[in-house]
Amino acid sequence: MSGGPEHVLVVGAGLGGIRTVEQLRQAGYEGRISLVGAEAHPPYDRPPLSKQLLAGDWEAERLALKEEAALEDLGVRMYLGLRAVALRPGEVELADGAVLTADAIVLAPGVEARRLPGQPEGVHTLRTLDDALTLRDELDKASTLLVVGAGFIGAEVASTAIGKGVQVTMVEAAPVPLVRGLGAEVGALAARLIREGGVDLRTGVALTGFVEPSGAGVAVELADGSRIEADVALVGIGGRPDLGWLADAGLDLTDGIPCDAQGRVLGLDGVWAVGDAAAWDYPAQGGRHRHEHWTSTADQATIVARAITGTEAPPATVPYFWSDQFGLKIQLIGRPDLADGIVPLHGEGLSGGAVKGTVAGYLRGDRLVAVAGFGAARYIARYRALLLAEADRAQALEFAASLRR
Ligand SMILES: Cc1cc2nc3c(=O)[nH]c(=O)nc-3n(C[C@H](O)[C@H](O)[C@H](O)COP(=O)(O)OP(=O)(O)OC[C@H]3O[C@@H](n4cnc5c(N)ncnc54)[C@H](O)[C@@H]3O)c2cc1C
Structure with a gap:
């Protein structure tokens, strides 16, 4: 890649931060990258915290989002155990008083419990x-x-x-x-x-x-x-975004960091935001929304890295969330919060039968806006295309029937 920023500074060394770094390199960015993280740990994955790690099945090392050698290969300067305390045009101040300047800044601070x-x-x-x-x-x-x-x-x-x-x-x-x-x-x-x-x-x-x-x-x-x-x-x-350190940046932080549809922070040049703290604009889905999902964070990091490097935007995706509990995987695709009705698609759970195998469609008017499944992994991914195509209720029911045949 030629042109583009000389130094990209990423604040927040969690999923969104490290994925942004990886995606910048994948897009061919060869300039300097710095990653600032309030926690002392190198970037790690959070979903196993309530699952395998808490159960004692995995130890902490297994949660690393990047092996040590792979982190080195990324050529990123890490500032771990240091909180960013202020954002000003082209610079970020750290808790130890250091000021890092950069021509592109990506905010990925997540939320606090x-x-x-x-x-x-x-x-x-x-x-x-x-x-x-x-x-x-x-x-x-x-x-x-x-x-x-x-x-x-x-x-x-x-x-x-x-x-x-x-x-x-x-x-x-x-x-x-x-x-x-x-x-x-x-x-x-x-x-x-x-x-x-x-x-x-x-x-x-x-x-x-x-x-x-x-x-x-x-x-x-x-x-x-x-x-x-x-x-x-x-x-x-x-969780809630902990954004006191952005108080003087001139942003409306009522529900997260306000961004446009590519993650550019509104009103601040050269600043992007990704992940749980970022409220991106989704014009086709009723406006600004803050996802707190692993996959949305990773997708946003790709979009932002491509925007910073001026490379082609990735194809559109559908929000996805999963949760493992009581022996079942709950999966959610789309935006159930936009729905005003439900249609049963598979299984008997919504009429009092077994929870396992139940899939519900969420409708806004006649349009399918989300699908939720309980122990129904073989169906869920297949509804992605339907959601992207903005299918209606009849198409959803017909598709469900075709999957059962
Ligand atoms: C217990 C648990 C289980 C989960 N399970 C699932 C699941 O099953 N499925 C799913 O889709 N999602 C799950 N999630 C959500 C998923 O992990 C998040 O969506 C994802 O981690 C968001 O990434 P992020 O980069 O925005 O934030 P984070 O991963 O939280 O990283 C943000 C980092 O920034 C640091 N930071 C904050 N402020 C500053 C600052 N001022 N300066 C420097 N650093 C700062 C934080 O300390 C943190 O390390 C789970 C989350 C938790 C906590």
Whole structure:
């Protein structure tokens, strides 16, 4: 590649950061690259934190997103264990006072785990490798776990804990788990999966606060007056971008870093953003949206690297998310949050039958906007083309029937 920036600076050494670096090199970029990361660890993968690592099946080394030698081959200068504390035109200031200048800057800071007001220090959240290792140590000694919030991470931790022989109680304020992400009907299916997996799931009841436990461990009180005690507690109520360091950059950071459809940060020249913290514009899907998905982060890194290097944009993709829990893979493609209706496509789960093998289509009006599957991997990938083609309900049903024939 000729032309283009002389130095690309990437802030955030997680998935989005390292994928951006890799994609820059893949696109032929030969200039300088620097990667700044607040954590001391080289880039690692987060999905196994609540699954294989927590279960004790994998050790931390296996989570590395790049082997040491491969990292060296990328020719990237790493600044690990150092937080970026300010962004100014063409430069980033680090926590140790150093100022790095660059002609292209990519922001990939991810999100931090949300905590509850008054959450005691010893009550866990799960976002980082260090969080997961601490939680694993405690779970190994525990016989009971309380999970607050029935989101994907809470459900995965509950599933892993059950696998370790720990009794799990889960409290969720909404009437069903994942109601915002999956909607009420599919959320009810997720509730069945969690309960059939052996969890004491209590929905529709809010936590009023942490109280003094009768022994060691943690105690909470619920709005219905009940009280739960457990050896260990995890709060899994989602993530939020931690963008205080961008406060003086002149951006509206209400819900993440505002970007155009190629990841350029609005109003800032030469700055891009990818990953969980980045709110990209999706004009055909109703505007700005912040995905917190592994695959979307990797896809965005490719788009940004190609934009920086002036190489051809990759083909369009469909958002994809997976979660492994209670022996099933839940898979989601498309944008269920845009839907106003559901159509059963495979399996019996939505009418009270087995959860496994159930596939639901999400409709906005007559148009298919997403598909969710529970233990139905052989079907899910095949709906990608249908979503890209903006298929309607009749086409979705016909396609489902053709897959069964
Ligand atoms: C436990 C867990 C399980 C998951 N499971 C799944 C799954 O099954 N399927 C799925 O699709 N997705 C899953 N995800 C989500 C997926 O891991 C994320 O979408 C992905 O990691 C996002 O990448 P990112 O680069 O935006 O953020 P991250 O991977 O979080 O990396 C951001 C990095 O930037 C650093 N940083 C933040 N601020 C600064 C700063 N100011 N200066 C320097 N560095 C900074 C952070 O410390 C962090 O290391 C899971 C996430 C977690 C936590």
